[in-house]
Amino acid sequence: MKFLTLLGVMVALCLYVNGQTYKALKVGDKVPDISLTNLYNNPTSALKLSDLKGKYVILDFWEPYCSSCLEALVQLEHLQAKYSSQMQVITLVSNGTKEKILAKLQAIKPLSKFSLPIAFHNDFMYKLFPHEIVSHVIWIDPTGKIAAITGSKNITERNIIELLEKGKVNWQMKVDASTFDYNAPLLSATDDDNQLFQREAFYSVVTGHKKGIAATNIVTRDTLNGKLMISNFNETLLQLCNSTITGAGGATVNPKYLILETPDPSKFIYDSTIDFDTWYAQNSYCYSAVLPYETSKEDIRSFVRANLAQWLQITKGVSVTREKRMINSMVITKSTHAIKVNIAYKNISSNQFKTFINSTIGNLTWFFNHDAPGLPPAVDETGLSKSDRINVAIPLNVLNHFDQLQKSMAQQGLLIRIEPRLQDVLVVKQVIHQN
Known part of the structure; x- marks a missing residue:
């Protein structure tokens, strides 16, 4: 117990620099020149932000x-x-031991040789x-001031270039x-005593995006008042559309299996001409419904x-x-010819290839449908069963070039066509309203 108390004092002292106690920082604030410690993937175990003077720091x-x-x-x-x-x-992490965190990274192929501090x-x-x-x-800009505070969706090359060019x-x-209380009724923001939830009231409500809270789904049961509340927070308009089919929230929609017959598709699919957080705030919503407690799942x-x-x-x-509907699809069939190129699969770099070693055609098809956004939906017509094994290595740089992908697949005994x-x-x- 003494050790924990002493540790708390030491952490507090870290915020007391040059006779000043620092509070939580916001955009426009100057970042104090405090050392980052316990560094990995860095020449030294500690680093001051002033050591990076003249550079933008993320x-x-x-x-x-x-x-x-x-x-x-x-x-x-x-x-x-x-x-x-x-x-x-510079990346920062706090959940778990150093050994477990590094083991997690090493188990993920694209991060197995992670080099950032x-x-x-x-x-x-x-x-x-x-x-x-x-x-x-x-x-953080080169003067040490905070230029922006965002989520990971803003980590794009376009944003990096904008920051470097404009400052x-x-x-x-x-x-x-x-x-924020995710278990409180969505309307209670204007009802301090929370009476709305307690009265004989069953309702549903849709609001706009709520800043600062996670996109999540909550089910709350109030046995005292005999109510059941379901709430979906910060779901995109497309997710709400999908809920009209599933009756549940949270699921994403694979754009390969989406047809938009609307005048403004950008309300449903992210428009990359603006930053993601701005688009998300404009096109996400919160939905909540309060129903009788005994309402069945169906x-x-x-x-x-x-x-x-x-x-x-x-x-x-x-x-x-x-x-x-009939839509253009990528049909996969098995070649009747012998494979022309013998690839040494064990020596292939995971940074350059997506490999399917001793795998199934189902896994390959799933990859095309879920992790290759530039391709149409894939259909397996090879006739291979779940027990049949395949060895395929797909160069990552051909996924956006169908003719090159087609050639690579053919060399490995699989044919693809649209x-x-x-x-x-x-x-x-779009619905045409009749007057």
Whole structure:
């Protein structure tokens, strides 16, 4: 117990520099010249921000349980290598031991040789930059001032170039609402005594984006008042469209199986001409419904489907259906010819190839459908069973060049072609209102 008390004092002292106690920092504030310690992948175990004077500094707070954080690390490593003369990325992590965190990185192929500096357990940095949701990214300009605070979606080359060229940016800033109660009724923000939830009131409500809270789904049961509340926070408009089919929230929609027959597709699919956080704030919503406690799961789904379908039709002018349609697809068949190229699969770099060693055609098809966004939906017509094994190595640089991908696959005994196939798709179409 004494050790914990002493540790708390030491952490507090880390924030007391040159006779001044520092509070949580915001955009425009000067970052104090405090040392980052417990550094890995750095020539020294400690580093001051003043050591990086003249460069932009990106502090990326992440955690090993966060999949989007891990994806951002891959992008950050690429951008650091490309713009190393103008910026420096430092990653910070606090959840877990150093050994477990490094083991997590090494188990992920794109991060197995991760080279960016990692600052382990720098508690004072979490006091300077408090947050509830990761990734939490601090962008510091060469003068030591905070230029932006964002999530990982802003880690793009376009944003890096904008920051380097302009020095100032007008992005949507990340805000974490640490006191938000996900289990409270969505309307209670204007009802301090929370009477709305306690009265004989059953209702549904849709609000706009709520800053500083996570995108999540909550089910709350109030046995005392006999109520059941479902809440979906900060879901995109497309996710709400999908809920009219599933009756549940949270699921993402694969754009390969999406048909938009609307005048403005950017309300449903991210428009890369603006930064993600701005788009997300404009096109995400919170939905909540309070129903009788005994409402069955199927009745809940039926209510959500009908309720959101009505809201979308009236307020957004769209209807949503699940249909079978003929759309261009990437058909995979097995070559009748011998494989022309013998690839040494064991020596292939994971940074340059996506490999399927002793794998199945199902795994390959899944990859094309979920991790290769530039390709149409893949259809397996090889006739191979789940027990049949394949060895395929796909160069990552051909995924956006169909003719090159086609050639590479053919060399390994698989043929691909684009042909119409009947697919199960989500259709969002404009509704013509009759006067």
